[in-house]
Amino acid sequence: MxxxxxxxxxxxxxxxxxxxxxxxxxxxxxxxxxxxxxxxxxxxxxxxxxxxxxxxxxxxxxxxxxxAHTEKRARLFIIGGGALVPTVVLGGLLTYGLSMLPDLxxxxxxxxxxxxxxxxxxxxxxxxxxxxxxxxxxxxxxxxxxxxxxxxxxxxxxxxxxxxxxxxxxxxxxxxxxxxxxxxxxxxxxxxxxxxxxxxxxxxxxxxxxxxxxxxxxxxxxxxxxRQPAAEPVDPLTKQGREHFLANGCSACHTVRGIGADGLVGPDLTHLGSRLSLGAGFLPNDLETLTRWIARTNEVKPGVHMPHFRMLPADELHALAAYLASLK
Amino acid sequence: MSEPSHHPTHESRQSLWRLIVSPTIWAAHFLLSYITAAIWCEKVAGRDGPLTGARVAIAIYTVVALVGIAINGWGGWRRHSYGAGEVPHDADTPEDRHRFLGFATLLLAALSAIAVLFAALVVIFFNDCR
Structure with missing residues (x-):
């Protein structure tokens, strides 16, 4: 104890x-x-x-x-402190580190x-x-x-x-x-x-x-x-969002199981709404951020392969983001 | 009066090559051990297979390398101990140059022996190719 x-x-x-x-x-x-x-x-x-x-x-x-030290004492310092001690210390650390590796x-x-x-x-x-x-x-x-x-x-x-x-x-x-x-x-x-x-x-x-x-x-x-397929939309906004998701070709790159979206280029979005973050661990997972991500992807994350969708009307973007956020 | 050409300290008998013998053995040991383990794991034992064959080979390389380094180091020690000179062997005489080269050979042999042992230490802890 x-x-x-x-x-x-x-x-x-x-x-x-x-x-x-x-x-x-x-x-x-x-x-x-x-x-x-x-x-x-x-x-x-x-x-x-x-x-x-x-x-x-x-x-x-x-x-x-x-x-001044005697030559013998000076040599003892140089050989002992400069060669023997570092060799023993390094050997000890190397042995200790290597002994850990097999388990790791x-x-x-x-x-x-x-x-x-x-x-x-x-x-x-x-x-x-x-x-x-x-x-x-x-x-x-x-x-x-x-x-x-x-x-x-x-x-x-x-x-x-x-x-x-x-x-x-x-x-x-x-x-x-x-x-x-x-x-x-x-x-x-x-x-x-x-x-x-x-x-x-x-x-x-x-x-x-x-x-x-x-x-x-x-x-x-x-x-x-x-393991379950995506949740069915329950309100008109998210139903509309699902239609926009399919109509705008999002399913060419993303999978949402259960709605016929089986793209494998980008992340699986079947339960996107249940995740803690967006954009791979650096953005909060909320509706506002999700909307910004879809509309201005490349500005949010430089070089990202996903094209931006800022050409979509605001109501479509909002519905799309609401649908994805509902995928708990 | 200069020494006859067959004398061990004569300038014509000094060589820098002996200095690099031990570090060369160290490099060869490292390279051989690395290549042996890589070929063994890739072509013979497989990714998770036992390292047994490669360990035996590396143990043999290590013994051979240490014997080679010891012989070279012993030669260095003998040259370093020639006559009655004391370190740091910095007098402008053929004898002291002879002793200095021997001493440097000895130190490099000691360093190479430690490096060979450090490299060989790895196979003591690893039983397989992971």
């Missing part, structure tokens, strides 16, 4: 020193992030010890023993949740691979069950991206032409932020996402909801 108390006090102290937040490696919410944070603090501690030793040596040389890149146990994430300029295609077969497709948001290992299969069709949720674990590159793998074990519930950690073009900064860690039962319920 004392050990557990000390451990929790230690973690609280680390969080206080290292800062906390939805995107902090030093406030871990995953087993891998805890190990990376531990490595960081050991490195920091080692650096402080080395710095203090250097200051002590400088003090010794300038104040304590300013006179281990495959998830059979039967674990698998999520295929594709990084595209500048958004995330997310597919939950179901154990019973089939998959649930979504975009720009990832939900995870707490306390379970999750395997991410990562790839990219265009340029190199890098998948990173700092609070939960380490990063992994997404490389065109090959699949990379990352296993994460979220340890507490909460909403965290993930980013693309490899410069990938004009809107690289705007390629982010939210990662929501949920209780297992909540996650199961959420996944079942995401």
């Amino acid at each position: 004392l050990r557990s108390f000390c451990h929790s006090r230690f973690n609280a102290t680390l969080a206080l020193i290292g800062g906390s937040g939805v995107q902090s490696s030093l406030d871990p919410a995953g087993r891998e992030a805890e190990r990376i944070a531990a490595l960081f603090w050991w490195m920091t501690g080692g650096t402080v010890v080395i710095w203090l030793s250097m200051v002590a040596l400088a003090f010794y040389a300038i104040h304590a023993r300013p006179e 890149i281990a495959k998830a146990p059979d039967g674990s949740l698998r999520i295929a994430v594709t990084g595209e300029q500048w958004w995330w295609r997310v597919r939950y691979v179901l154990p019973e077969g089939g998959e649930v497709v979504t975009a720009n948001e990832i939900r995870l069950p707490v306390g379970e290992p999750v395997q991410f299969d990562l790839d990219s069709p265009d340029v190199i991206h890098s998948f990173w949720i700092p609070t939960i674990g380490g990063k992994m590159d997404m490389i065109p032409g090959r699949q990379t793998r990352l296993v994460l074990h979220p340890t507490r519930t909460g909403t965290f932020r993930g980013v693309c950690a490899e410069y990938c073009g004009a809107s690289h900064t705007y390629m982010a996402f939210y990662a929501v860690v949920m209780e297992k039962a909540d996650f199961k319920r959420w996944l079942e909801e995401q």
Whole structure:
């Protein structure tokens, strides 16, 4: 119990020193992030010890023993401080770091949740691979069950991206032409932020996402909801919006399951209204922002492949945005 | 009076090539280890397959590299210890140039040996191609 108390006090102290937040490696919410944070603090501690030793040596040389040393003693300082100690310190750090790697890149146990994430300029295609077969497709948001290992299969069709949720674990590159793998074990519930950690073009900064860690039962319920086709519009405005969605060719690029929209170029919008953000983790998901996104896409996110629709009359834009927002 | 040409400290017998033998062994060890592991994982074991064969090969490369570096380092030590000179061997004499080259060879051999060991350390921790 004392050990557990000390451990929790230690973690609280680390969080206080290292800062906390939805995107902090030093406030871990995953087993891998805890190990990376531990490595960081050991490195920091080692650096402080080395710095203090250097200051002590400088003090010794300038104040304590300013006179010339014998050649033997000088050689001892040079060989010891300049060669032996750095070799031992580097060897120790290298061994410690390498000993962590096998666990960090281990495959998830059979039967674990698998999520295929594709990084595209500048958004995330997310597919939950179901154990019973089939998959649930979504975009720009990832939900995870707490306390379970999750395997991410990562790839990219265009340029190199890098998948990173700092609070939960380490990063992994997404490389065109090959699949990379990352296993994460979220340890507490909460909403965290993930980013693309490899410069990938004009809107690289705007390629982010939210990662929501949920209780297992909540996650199961959420996944079942995401599996369902799009909600039927219930009022005239959203019904009209659905017609505009189909008439303006949005379905050539976007999928909305259940209405015959099966485009695969852009993000799946079947449950767009239930997501925490728009435009891949950097805009609030509300009606006003959604309208602006559709009308002035390229101004909001430079270089984005989706064309703008500012030629649409205001009432059509409003109905279209209302329909998409209703897709909970 | 200058030394006869067959004497170990004679200028014509000094060579800079021995200096780079150990770093060259280090580079060759690194490259061979890298290529062996890459070919093994791509063509033999597969992406998640065991690294066993490549580990054995890298262990052999490491022993051979360390023996080569040790021999070169020993040669450096002998030249460094020639006669009664003391470091830093900076006198303008053939003997001190001889000792200096030996000492530099010895230091580079030590550095190369550590680098070879650091590179080989990786296969101690990794059992498979992940």
